[in-house]
Amino acid sequence: MKKGSTLYELLKGLWKENPVLVLVLGTCPTLAVSNTVINGFAMSLAVLFVLVMSNLMISIIRKIIPSQVRLPVFIIVISTFVTMADLFLRAQFPDISKALGPFVPLIIVNCIIIARAEAFASKQGIWLSVIDAIGMSAGFMWVLLLMGAIRELLGFGTIAGFRVMGSWFSPWIIMLLPPGAFLVFGTLVGLKNLIMAKLSARRA
Amino acid sequence: MHLLIIFISIALINNFVLAYFLGICPFIGVSNKASSAIGMGFAVTFVMTLTAVVTWPIKHYFLVPFNLPFLEYVAFILVIAALVQFVEMYLKKFVPPLYYALGIYLPLITTNCAILGFALIASLRQYDFLETLVFGFGGGLGFTIALIIMAGIREELDVADVPKPLRGVGITLLIAGMLGLAFMGFAGMMGGS
Numbered sequence A: 001m002k003k004g005s006t007l008y009e010l011l012k013g014l015w016k017e018n019p020v021l022v023l024v025l026g027t028c029p030t031l032a033v034s035n036t037v038i039n040g041f042a043m044s045l046a047v048l049f050v051l052v053m054s055n056l057m058i059s060i061i062r063k064i065i066p067s068q069v070r071l072p073v074f075i076i077v078i079s080t081f082v083t084m085a086d087l088f089l090r091a092q093f094p095d096i097s098k099a100l101g102p103f104v105p106l107i108i109v110n111c112i113i114i115a116r117a118e119a120f121a122s123k124q125g126i127w128l129s130v131i132d133a134i135g136m137s138a139g140f141m142w143v144l145l146l147m148g149a150i151r152e153l154l155g156f157g158t159i160a161g162f163r164v165m166g167s168w169f170s171p172w173i174i175m176l177l178p179p180g181a182f183l184v185f186g187t188l189v190g191l192k193n194l195i196m197a198k199l200s201a202r203r204a
Numbered sequence B: 001m002h003l004l005i006i007f008i009s010i011a012l013i014n015n016f017v018l019a020y021f022l023g024i025c026p027f028i029g030v031s032n033k034a035s036s037a038i039g040m041g042f043a044v045t046f047v048m049t050l051t052a053v054v055t056w057p058i059k060h061y062f063l064v065p066f067n068l069p070f071l072e073y074v075a076f077i078l079v080i081a082a083l084v085q086f087v088e089m090y091l092k093k094f095v096p097p098l099y100y101a102l103g104i105y106l107p108l109i110t111t112n113c114a115i116l117g118f119a120l121i122a123s124l125r126q127y128d129f130l131e132t133l134v135f136g137f138g139g140g141l142g143f144t145i146a147l148i149i150m151a152g153i154r155e156e157l158d159v160a161d162v163p164k165p166l167r168g169v170g171i172t173l174l175i176a177g178m179l180g181l182a183f184m185g186f187a188g189m190m191g192g193s
Helices: A006-011 A029-030 A036-060 A067-090 A094-103 A105-109 A111-121 A126-156 A178-203 B002-013 B024-029 B033-062 B069-092 B096-102 B104-111 B113-124 B131-159 B169-190
Strands: none
Touching: A006 A126, A029 A036, A029 A094, A029 A105, A029 A126, A029 A178, A029 B024, A029 B169, A036 A067, A036 A094, A036 A105, A036 A111, A036 A126, A036 B113, A067 A094, A067 A105, A067 A111, A067 B033, A094 B113, A105 A111, A105 B069, A111 A126, A111 B033, A126 A178, B002 B131, B002 B169, B024 B131, B033 B069, B033 B104, B033 B113, B033 B131, B069 B096, B069 B104, B069 B113, B113 B131, B131 B169
16 A cells, blocks of 8 residues: 555545544544533534535535635634534434533534545645545544443443443543543554554564 | 632643643643743743633624624634734733743644634523633643643653653653543532532
């Protein structure tokens, strides 16, 4: 796989340039909405929509934006799509919208989106920008789902609402509270580094 | 009394960083040295208080009367970006020492989700002007406290033997989790509320 090929741009977000674990971008929503699998899933779909649309839009207009005002332009494009996503969620899924609270509007300042607009969409063609957005959102999604699964399993004894643990299990409430998010995420980052180190040791 | 409760609650119990997960990027990024943590903390407190002063009138004298609440996000982020720019220009011209002290931290604040997050939460909770102001100032102060504590711990960490995969981001997040646990203890101050 070489840089610039469609497959590479699609897959890099999953592991090699994973936005959350490797680039440590967009940590705020990762920590905040990963208390259950459903919340994490809804959040990552919202991010998928915003990231694909804003990468597409920015890639289309990249040649007519003067570079001095590019950041304000990016922010306006992004916040337009975020407003759309938020209104849609509020109308169709009011419960989920309530659970996600201010974190849907906060996608505007999610560093993943601005970083992709600045580092990728403003330089590359339309096709690759969309592919990049899909790959990055997929990378964001699996980390969010994994964290949601761990926290929900330990905190409620369920996964996506289905009971997994028997009645003997006493829930670890702490996993649902903010500190639990930090502990799980810190451990995941550590594990990722461990696996990376093992892999590169084997290759060398 | 009511304002005092808002202040303590946002500065300590529901700390922006440790309970709302807002502003994690600068929290991890600049918490490795105490001096830069202080600079960033005060820059955020300053801008957050100003944001309170500006966004509240915009919402209540412009967006609501003209029936444009769906423009709230666009309006807030533009105002914050412009505000940061103006603050930077003003400080550079009139208060150079402060400008050089805050210097590089100011532009970073535009994309600090704590600022936008604070404006949105205050608007969601329908705070009045004074409450918003107290909420912003307390939130900024709480952010500063968490940042400075973290920086102090990380300076000590330099000499500690941390397992290799956890070095850097990993251990910072784990410590933040423990700090969060400690800060939850402040809830007892308000009679458990």
